[in-house]
Amino acid sequence: MNSRNVFDVLKERGYLAQVTHEDEVRELLGSESVSFYIGFDPTADSLHVGHFIQIMVMMHMQRSGHRPIALVGGGTGMVGDPSGKTDMRKMMTLEMVEHNSRAFQKQLSRFLDFSEGQAILVNNAEWLLNLNYVEFLREVGIHFSVNRMLTAECFKSRLEKGLSFLEFNYMLMQSYDFLELNRKYNVKLQLGGDDQWSNIIAGVDLIRRVQGTSAYGMTFNLLTTGEGKKMGKTEAGALWLDPEKTSPYEFYQYWRNIDDADVKKCLALLTFLPMEEVERLGSLKDEKINEAKKVLAYEVTKIVHGKAEAEKAKAATEALFGQGGADAEVPGTTLSAVEFRKNSNIIDLLYLVKLIPSKAEGRRLVKQGGIYVNDERIDSIDHTLTDRDIRDGSLMIRRGKKVYHKVTVE
């Protein structure tokens, strides 16, 4: 589909962070269909935008005729990757890992074409969970120098705070994954976020030692803001790809509100728009850059949640922030008339529709002038709503400037 070397595409769009052998990898990707893999450890029950950038890369690669192997870390998830972490993460139970692995598999299948072996989904639990300890040590452990591991970047912060032997083994496990996939599917290339660099080159080395063949690795820039902070964090935590955890509307809003400085980068990394268009939109200034943000929000939402949801989110946004029709698809709650009357106090209502985590928070918000009903500021925590506040069967609550919630009364 794409006649250009995908390596150049990835480079141009700003994905690339580090490559083990730049010329050879480029050559390889330009001359044959390459099986490559990216691993996803099931640390939660949904993928988030951090993973999405990896998925984008897989999609680019697949479009160029390469074969993505998405590896779900049902085995490595049992140990936990210490890379870049300052603290040990909580150990997960087998049940949690399995549950999360299934959720990942389901989500990944939306982005890649798994038909006829054009992409493969594997779970490293398959080969890691039943490893024999001594055999593993003798086959794999022998090739790892502890001295060298200790100098690896990924352990740095942990050498100050403490690192358990459990986590220290993570690198061997991931390297073994690469070896296993190399044997099984002739995988020669491992991709990953830049925090995976140490783990990836360890695997590359292992394959060279054990198999005597070449293997390569490549990492991608993590999605960070202009200030270097990790992007994709919301008040609720991560920005999830699961619509149940982060609604398409919220998802859209996140990108609509991105920093000016990050717009261009996000357009390049998170959409398939041609680079000329990315350049054009990214160079808009002042309020004109809002146009670029709209495109960004729409495009990313479209890829993640589909066109229909993207349209809805866009329409809702226009209705709320522009002057479009008032009756839009806004996040909301439907209440019976009885429920509504029972909770007609503003604080009770806010609490009922989960706009506030506690009633104390609600009182605080009202006192600070942060709550509006039908665009009228509520000035008293004792304010009571009546049927007169219901217009066409619903009323619109707004928290702060941007959080809208529609309450429909039946």
Added chain:
RNA sequence: GGGGGAGUACCCAAGUGGUCAAAGGGGGCAGACUGUAAAUCUGUUAGCUCAGCUUUCGAUGGUUCGAAUCCGUCCUCCCCCA
């Protein structure tokens, strides 16, 4: 295994018998200003039946009129030695 140190709210971190729901910073939320941006300024940031009450300072049991602060036990982590 021996010795030393530490565990405080979302995070970092002060507090070492009452004036502590607990300084300060970060983050979050809200207000002002704006472009649904950033920066800046202001307020706020345990819960509830809120000018009153309840629960909180690793866990648990004590001492005391009264403890985050003192004592016992336990758990976890870090450092030094082996």
